[in-house]
Amino acid sequence: MTHSRIGVMGGSFDPIHHGHLVAASEVAHRFSLDRVLFSPTGQAWHKQSANAASPELRYLMTVVATAGDPRFDVTRVDIDRPGPTYTVDTLRDLQAGFGRAHPQDTADWFFITGADALAEVVAWRDPDGILERAHLIGVTRPGHVLRDPGLAAGSATLVEVPALAISSTDVRARVARGEPIGYLVPDGVAHLIAKHRLYAAP
Ligand code: ATP
Ligand code: MG
Numbered sequence: 001m002t003h004s005r006i007g008v009m010g011g012s013f014d015p016i017h018h019g020h021l022v023a024a025s026e027v028a029h030r031f032s033l034d035r036v037l038f039s040p041t042g043q044a045w046h047k048q049s050a051n052a053a054s055p056e057l058r059y060l061m062t063v064v065a066t067a068g069d070p071r072f073d074v075t076r077v078d079i080d081r082p083g084p085t086y087t088v089d090t091l092r093d094l095q096a097g098f099g100r101a102h103p104q105d106t107a108d109w110f111f112i113t114g115a116d117a118l119a120e121v122v123a124w125r126d127p128d129g130i131l132e133r134a135h136l137i138g139v140t141r142p143g144h145v146l147r148d149p150g151l152a153a154g155s156a157t158l159v160e161v162p163a164l165a166i167s168s169t170d171v172r173a174r175v176a177r178g179e180p181i182g183y184l185v186p187d188g189v190a191h192l193i194a195k196h197r198l199y200a201a202p
Contacts, residue, residue: 003106006034006109012052016058018166039094055079059076065188077090077093081093088133094109111134111135111136112137114139127151135156136151137159138158140158166184176200
């Protein structure tokens with residue numbers, strides 16, 4: 001029987017950028033996580049943008065961005081589940097899958113969110129179900145104040161990570177304006193954006 005410490009980072013990853021990767025890497029180091037699973041959302045329930053990339057391309061960009069890091073993996077649970085993505089379902093599906101694949105093993109689960117997302121956790125579907133399944137880790141993000149949104153004591157930990165003022169919204173806008181995105185996203189992600197002509201102005 002082995003015991004693992006597993007981080008989960010959900011997001012639309014439209015596209016994944018170095019802010020996501022630095023946050024996951026820093027939390028993996030600080031919390032001695034064995035792995036971090038990136039889970040691209042299916043249909044995002046809280047945002048619909050006209051020039052959003054398809055779930056499959058968001059998944060592919062996430063795979064390419066994380067391929068070189070042995071701690072990182074990408075899961076399709078949210079992409080493959082019909083309907084909007086709720087974090088409680090992400091955790092339930094991942095934990096059920098883990099139990100089936102490793103019936104003898106146990107795991108501690110950590111859900112990683114940036115300061116903006118942490119502030120919204122109380123409004124997410126079934127926040128108590130989320131907290132039963134995972135410890136929340138809120139990370140600093142430039143432009144947002146990191147504070148515990150009034151969760152039960154001990155259910156979230158706030159962590160300072162190296163500040164990268166990068167957002168997917170800004171990357172998409174840069175592409176639409178013909179501005180460079182090098183060093184904001186991994187090279188492979190920039191190549192996929194160019195190859196599939198993502199985020200171009202209509
Ligand atoms: P968008 O602008 O489309 O909302 P985003 O950059 O916020 O994109 P998401 O996919 O929405 O990226 O974010 C997934 C998770 O990563 C969220 O928890 C978010 O807070 C966190 N995150 C995103 N960018 C950063 C960053 N630069 N630093 C720290 N955390 C981040
Ligand atoms: Mg966001």
